[in-house]
Amino acid sequence: MKNSVGREIPEEALNIKLANGRKYEPYQGKGYRDGKYIKKQGPTTKIYENPSESKIVPSIRDAIIKTGLKDGMTVSFHHHFRNGDYIVNMVMKEIVELGIKDITIAASSLGDAHDPVAEYIEQGIVTGIQTSGIRGKMGDVVSHGKLKTPAILRSHGGRVRAVEEGDVHIDVAFIGAPTSDEYGNARALGGKGDCGVLSYAVVDSEYADKVVVITDTLVDYPNFPASIHGINVDYVVVVDEIGNPKKIASAAARMTQNPRDLMMAENVAKIMTATPWFKDGFSFQTGAGGPSLAVNRFLEPLMVERNIKMAWAIGGITGSICELKEKGLVGKIIDVQDFDTNAIDDIRNNKNHYEMTASEYANPANKGAFVNKLDFVVLAALEVDTDFNVNVITGSDGVLRGAPGGHPDTAEGAKCCIIVTPLVRGRMATICEHVVTVTTPGDCVDVVVTDYGLAVNPKRQDIIDCLDKAGVKHVKIEELKEKAYSMVGRPDDLQWKDKVVAILEARDGTILDVVREIKPYEDK
Numbered sequence: 001m002k003n004s005v006g007r008e009i010p011e012e013a014l015n016i017k018l019a020n021g022r023k024y025e026p027y028q029g030k031g032y033r034d035g036k037y038i039k040k041q042g043p044t045t046k047i048y049e050n051p052s053e054s055k056i057v058p059s060i061r062d063a064i065i066k067t068g069l070k071d072g073m074t075v076s077f078h079h080h081f082r083n084g085d086y087i088v089n090m091v092m093k094e095i096v097e098l099g100i101k102d103i104t105i106a107a108s109s110l111g112d113a114h115d116p117v118a119e120y121i122e123q124g125i126v127t128g129i130q131t132s133g134i135r136g137k138m139g140d141v142v143s144h145g146k147l148k149t150p151a152i153l154r155s156h157g158g159r160v161r162a163v164e165e166g167d168v169h170i171d172v173a174f175i176g177a178p179t180s181d182e183y184g185n186a187r188a189l190g191g192k193g194d195c196g197v198l199s200y201a202v203v204d205s206e207y208a209d210k211v212v213v214i215t216d217t218l219v220d221y222p223n224f225p226a227s228i229h230g231i232n233v234d235y236v237v238v239v240d241e242i243g244n245p246k247k248i249a250s251a252a253a254r255m256t257q258n259p260r261d262l263m264m265a266e267n268v269a270k271i272m273t274a275t276p277w278f279k280d281g282f283s284f285q286t287g288a289g290g291p292s293l294a295v296n297r298f299l300e301p302l303m304v305e306r307n308i309k310m311a312w313a314i315g316g317i318t319g320s321i322c323e324l325k326e327k328g329l330v331g332k333i334i335d336v337q338d339f340d341t342n343a344i345d346d347i348r349n350n351k352n353h354y355e356m357t358a359s360e361y362a363n364p365a366n367k368g369a370f371v372n373k374l375d376f377v378v379l380a381a382l383e384v385d386t387d388f389n390v391n392v393i394t395g396s397d398g399v400l401r402g403a404p405g406g407h408p409d410t411a412e413g414a415k416c417c418i419i420v421t422p423l424v425r426g427r428m429a430t431i432c433e434h435v436v437t438v439t440t441p442g443d444c445v446d447v448v449v450t451d452y453g454l455a456v457n458p459k460r461q462d463i464i465d466c467l468d469k470a471g472v473k474h475v476k477i478e479e480l481k482e483k484a485y486s487m488v489g490r491p492d493d494l495q496w497k498d499k500v501v502a503i504l505e506a507r508d509g510t511i512l513d514v515v516r517e518i519k520p521y522e523d524k
Contacts, residue, residue, distance in 0.1 A: 001014070005438050005441050007027075007438060020169075025510045026511050033509065043170075060214065074171050076108075084247030091174045092117060103125060103126050104127065104129070112135055114138060121142065130168055132404055156336070157369065157406070158505055158508070171208065173205060175211065176242040179191040180236055183230035184232075191215070197355040203357070205228045216241050245344065265420070273306075277415050280307075282310055282311065296324060312331055313330055317333055318340050319346070333346070379419055384432075390442075408440045412444040429485055456474050
């Protein structure tokens with residue numbers, strides 16, 4: 001069965017059983033499930049303990065035993081420490097040593113820091129993965145069919161929706177917290193390894209049957225204002241270290257000095273200023289890619305020139321947007337994740353920088369997520385095709401190595417979604433006939449900016465008119481594709497096996513695409 005972006009969705013994917021019994025449907029365009037979501041009021045089971053003076057237990061192993069974790073259950077984690085996270089590996093090591101198996105990991109994202117999980121997949125101990133990001137060794141073993149069940153990949157907003165709707169049921173949530181008191185009131189600030197916010201873990205604390213807070217800094221009760229509230233926490237464990245904040249920032253999340261990237265960023269700023277939404281009080285989010293971040297540099301003089309300010313910025317926050325706030329050009333920062341230590345310092349020390357939950361950020365099923373009020377979002381891409389579909393999850397070799405994150409959420413919500421990417425990357429065309437995997441559908445993408453020109457989605461005649469009036473040149477996306485192919489050639493079709501190794505959910509819980517097992521080179 002083909003969905004609305006032309007992807008063939010096999011029957012085996014549509015027949016996958018979700019935890020609440022809901023049946024998958026193929027993606028049928030943005031807004032298809034509006035008004036059809038059903039939010040559970042809480043987890044299916046919640047055992048309340050007798051009041052106690054303290055919830056502290058001696059070790060992670062003790063906490064696992066007390067939760068009653070058994071074979072076949074689902075555990076969850078958050079990724080605010082990104083590549084500096086220690087929690088996943090510590091907890092999974094204890095689960096394995098306890099002999100518990102057939103475990104599903106339902107994390108907000110997983111990365112290179114969690115390479116040991118790949119071995120547990122190959123051993124058959126971890127049999128399910130539900131996440132946004134899947135990278136490193138884990139991405140490789142899943143891409144080669146080693147995971148027993150298809151991985152389910154969701155956007156950040158889609159994950160919250162899935163938990164609240166019951167598509168995934170979390171038996172035990174493990175939450176790494178820079179500070180906690182003995183009752184489990186937890187914050188991302190005030191410890192020796194702050195990560196800024198704990199936004200992604202809030203839904204886990206509210207919906208998991210059992211919740212374990214793991215901290216390396218125990219503070220006096222009450223630890224307020226709390227991100228994770230003790231009324232939802234069962235056990236607290238104190239360890240030596242929960243993560244390394246210095247590894248939160250990746251190379252992709254640093255400000256670029258590349259002239260090509262800067263040129264693209266400048267053109268993005270020109271597009272923004274040509275639209276009616278670039279006015280006093282506009283709202284904005286940028287991704288963590290180098291060219292996306294560099295847009296902030298070019299917005300500053302344009303905002304000063306026009307005497308306008310940004311009312312608020314959201315999303316994964318970096319130091320560059322915090323600098324604009326300190327200069328008086330941004331009113332408020334509403335934060336769901338910090339991408340560098342400068343952003344962590346800013347939310348720790350400055351007013352008008354606030355934490356929000358992932359549901360407030362991007363959940364398509366609540367009564368008003370922030371993404372719905374965005375004027376502009378600027379995002380990166382691995383590939384964009386001539387239907388404006390975007391891939392940010394699979395490499396040109398078909399191997400899982402990325403994450404939807406908030407990409408599909410903000411693209412759908414914003415009035416103007418701009419994708420910025422070089423025309424070619426190495427010897428691969430970035431603008432192509434068909435992306436390897438659709439992670440953000442073309443009906444949510446408005447403009448694509450490359451180093452060889454820009455193209456506007458023909459569905460956005462209003463933006464085309466604005467650019468024409470402002471004298472901003474643009475071409476058809478097919479021209480960019482042909483230019484890319486003339487430089488590096490048309491790629492050979494990837495060779496796949498029949499097995500579906502991953503499901504790409506649209507943020508509404510329908511199936512946007514599937515990833516099949518990649519054929520090893522010797523099999524091609």
